Amino acid sequence: MIGVGLIGTGFMGKCHALAWNSVGTVFGDVPEIKLVHLGEANDELANKKGREFGFAKASGDWRAVVNDPEVDIVSVTSPNQFHPEMAIEALKAGKHVWCEKPMAPALVESRAMTDEARKSGKVAVLGYNYIQSPAFRHIRQLLDEKIIGDVNLVRIEMDEDFMADPEALFFWKHEAASGYGALDDFAVHPLSLVSKLFGRVSRVMCDMAKPYADRAVAGGGRRDVETYDIASVLMRLENGIAGTLLVNRSAWGRKGRIAIQIFGSKGSIVFDQERFNELQLYVTSDRPTEQGFRTILIAPQHKPYDRFIPAPGHGLGFNDLKTIECRELISRLEGKPAHIVDFDEGLEIERTVHAMARSFELSSWVEVR
Template sequence: MDNSIGVGLIGTGYMGKCHALAWTGVKAVFGDRPRPRLVHLAEVDAGLAARRAEEFGFERSTVDWRVLVTDPDVEVVSITTPNAFHAEMAVAALEAGKHVWCEKPMAVTLADAERMTAAARASGKTAVLGYNYIQNPMIRQIGAILAEGTIGTVNHVRLEMDEDFMADPEAPFFWKNELAAGYGAIDDFGVHPLSLLQVLFGLPSRVFANLSKPYPDRPNREGGRRSVENWDVSSILFELGPEISGLMALSRTAWGRKGRIALQIFGSKGSIAYDQERLNELQLYVTSDKPSEQGFRTILSGPRHPPYDRFVPAAGHTLGFNDLKIIECHELLRAIAGEPARVIDFESGLQIEQAVHAMGQSHREQRWVEID
């Protein structure tokens, strides 16, 4: 019986293409769901919309995203637009009776995130956010190591996320430099480390944050210079309850760093180290080894780390960013079917946004802020 789900895609940039590849590949990789039907695509320019629809394999295109979300053939809407548009589009899609797959961050303001969550509750539809790094088999394996008590009682967690796409002080001002896009490094990509914390430990109970601007202004494409409105570097102390201290450091101006999420977890019987730039391996140190042989060992991802086996039959051949997006798409389909799924839904996403805004408040007030 063909009960394939009809897909609508709003936005066809980098993440839009990632979503299109995921919708296209999920059947071939997992094989346990009907092949999604790529129904409708929306872009701001008619020529670009038509071209992307043909490239991505969508049946039709539009310049009006509202037409897409009310299309009766569309059952789930992928939202991959700039941050400021997420709330309006997600709420409209949910009110139209569609499931939603919205890229992170959830929204620019906490009020918008709350509105999105309320719309998801009222609709009864599945609404999830694009936190694909939690799908990495190595992150799942870290969770298994922690659950087994291999490194004992965890006492400290350290997270860094660094990229260099804003490292050049003469790079032009663009929308991610606007206050309308959010606080900057925290909600642009700091939400990714928070998503890892959420699935491994839960979110911080309180935070102390300092935000900074390495470059106060940038060249404006129209001429002159424009003041940078948000913060490219963030340093946050946090606590995971009374037992675990933590540190998160974020930078969008870190020359040489391309997509780094460095995670270190320290316990009473060992440590775990992981770097997203080497997403197919983790480092494990355990005190149970002979003293003469103690040291970090490298564990390479392979078929023993599901769902790696769905992609490659041999260890060490590596998965990539788009593969994680296919896994996320499969988890979304499981959630829509009412099955257990590893997703960050709007309820959990709201908790991440609450942590982000607590960090912003902490910076403004220069004090520890409790998170409800």
């Protein structure tokens, strides 16, 4: 049996609850999951969400979750600035940790989280669920098989429009305490894809921008925006591949878009998450009269799509990826190989983000250290 604790019940907290509730139904080969203890900012909210999510206990103090002897693993889904203390305290209490990305606003905090995970010997992983997409996994296979030859350029973008409205109110993601902005709130996701496909980034050149200098505050007045909604980055990967990364939280019309283009000596691969269940493949091995991008629809042959749906073309969604991630986490708990981003790999992503921020400050190329 796995006893689960959950801290936070917002968007990602609900995603974790859905994953813990569904992983057994979808995969069947997992231990019994017991939803033990939910923590929120106050008792009233905790009790309400505890009932909705199916937890046996609920508390208005997250430390009660961490210290509950029935809890084996803690899902940390609080705002970014609270991740370090919560994750470290959970590890010190002998719990495994499933923490949402990014690790922390400050690199020193991410290092402390990683050090504690190593010292504890517990499993500590991060919520990079986009790497679980069957489409992405198939891209990995195509690259391993050299279907498009040697890769020379990867171009990746992530755009959403939840901050595009200049009249939207100031909220916590506009505070410097939450991090740099799109760079660590967003860019970590495409960087997780780059990490799994190509390895580490060695050098970066970054520019950032604020489309709106200030925002209205609930109750009256205005407040300066302290984070950057836009970032543009040139990258050089350790294996010599060139790369570009573009992220924007203020892109009207874009809805959870992660678009990756991979160019090789014998073809190209294109994936756009707004078309979540398909990818595009171009190969020069086709006859010249038939050369062109072909559309590959994700189907039961693209594991683990088959665990959800027996027919091609019906499609998976965001929460399904979280369920797949939960299954991979359980594999790691069982000491088996797992397709997951642990704290060590997550720290490398954080180093890359902070190198990008330094590059912006210095207006120059910066080595990722």
